[in-house]
Amino acid sequence: MNPYHIPENALITVAGTVGVGKSTLTAALAERLGFRTSLEQVEHNPYLEKFYDDFERWVFHLQIYFLGERFKEQKRMFELGGGFVQDRSIYEDTGIFAKMHADQGTMSATDYATYAQLYEAMVMTPYFPHPHVLIYLEGSLPAILNRIQERGREMEIHTDRSYWENMYNRYSSWIETFDACPVLKLNIEEYDVHDPASMDDILRQVSESIRGTAATV
Ligand SMILES: Nc1ncnc2c1ncn2[C@@H]1O[C@H](COP(=O)(O)OP(=O)(O)O)[C@@H](O)[C@H]1O
Numbered sequence: 001m002n003p004y005h006i007p008e009n010a011l012i013t014v015a016g017t018v019g020v021g022k023s024t025l026t027a028a029l030a031e032r033l034g035f036r037t038s039l040e041q042v043e044h045n046p047y048l049e050k051f052y053d054d055f056e057r058w059v060f061h062l063q064i065y066f067l068g069e070r071f072k073e074q075k076r077m078f079e080l081g082g083g084f085v086q087d088r089s090i091y092e093d094t095g096i097f098a099k100m101h102a103d104q105g106t107m108s109a110t111d112y113a114t115y116a117q118l119y120e121a122m123v124m125t126p127y128f129p130h131p132h133v134l135i136y137l138e139g140s141l142p143a144i145l146n147r148i149q150e151r152g153r154e155m156e157i158h159t160d161r162s163y164w165e166n167m168y169n170r171y172s173s174w175i176e177t178f179d180a181c182p183v184l185k186l187n188i189e190e191y192d193v194h195d196p197a198s199m200d201d202i203l204r205q206v207s208e209s210i211r212g213t214a215a216t217v
């Protein structure tokens with residue numbers, strides 16, 4: 001058992017908008033806990049660049065691809081018995097990305113319905129237990145846009161600010177109604193992944209959230 005009394009089979013999911021710091025925190029938490037990571041693969045995604053170039057043409061392909069990747073990851077985590085920190089939840093694919101493109105008309109109603117049907121069928125399988133806790137990363141939009149710039153993925157840098165603004169607003173509303181598992185909100189200005197005391201503090205909060213003893217603000 002780790003010093004934080006976080007169950008060895010726990011599934012901790014890190015959520016939040018693009019560039020907010022999910023992958024960085026996922027890796028830092030997993031290292032500290034001796035957990036495995038489940039990461040989003042950007043480099044080997046065959047649709048992502050095409051998608052940023054032409055949303056309408058590629059959105060359905062991309063959503064199906066992400067769904068397939070997540071299904072494989074969920075199956076892997078299930079079969080290995082947990083003990084994972086996961087970079088982004090499946091709830092965000094459907095509740096943020098697919099919905100945003102359907103609402104703004106870059107994904108047709110028919111494609112969205114087909115996608116939603118597939119998603120519903122997948123989450124009914126045993127591979128989709130709710131996470132023990134969802135860590136939600138929040139910060140100001142300018143700080144997040146800076147991080148996207150600094151990370152330097154061309155396809156994201158060349159995407160209109162309104163896209164990120166829309167996503168940011170959707171995330172802010174979405175998290176207020178999210179209730180599939182306990183939520184721990186962390187402000188990105190208030191922790192440092194390189195500071196052991198800061199990571200200890202986060203892990204204590206994770207543990208409290210999982211055990212249902214977190215203070216409600
Ligand atoms: N706590 C942090 N402080 C400063 N910069 C950070 C921090 N976390 C992440 N970053 C930087 O912000 C950028 C986006 O982080 P990343 O973890 O890739 O975000 P996400 O996975 O949410 O898209 C990267 O350049 C990363 O180095």
Ligand SMILES: Nc1ncnc2c1ncn2[C@H]1C[C@H](O)[C@@H](COP(=O)(O)O)O1
Binds near residue numbers: 016018048093094097
């Ligand atoms: N479901 C998705 N639809 C569209 N785009 C998505 C989806 N999931 C992730 N993405 C994009 C957003 C970023 O450009 C990369 C990686 O996300 P990140 O938040 O940086 O981990 O994929």
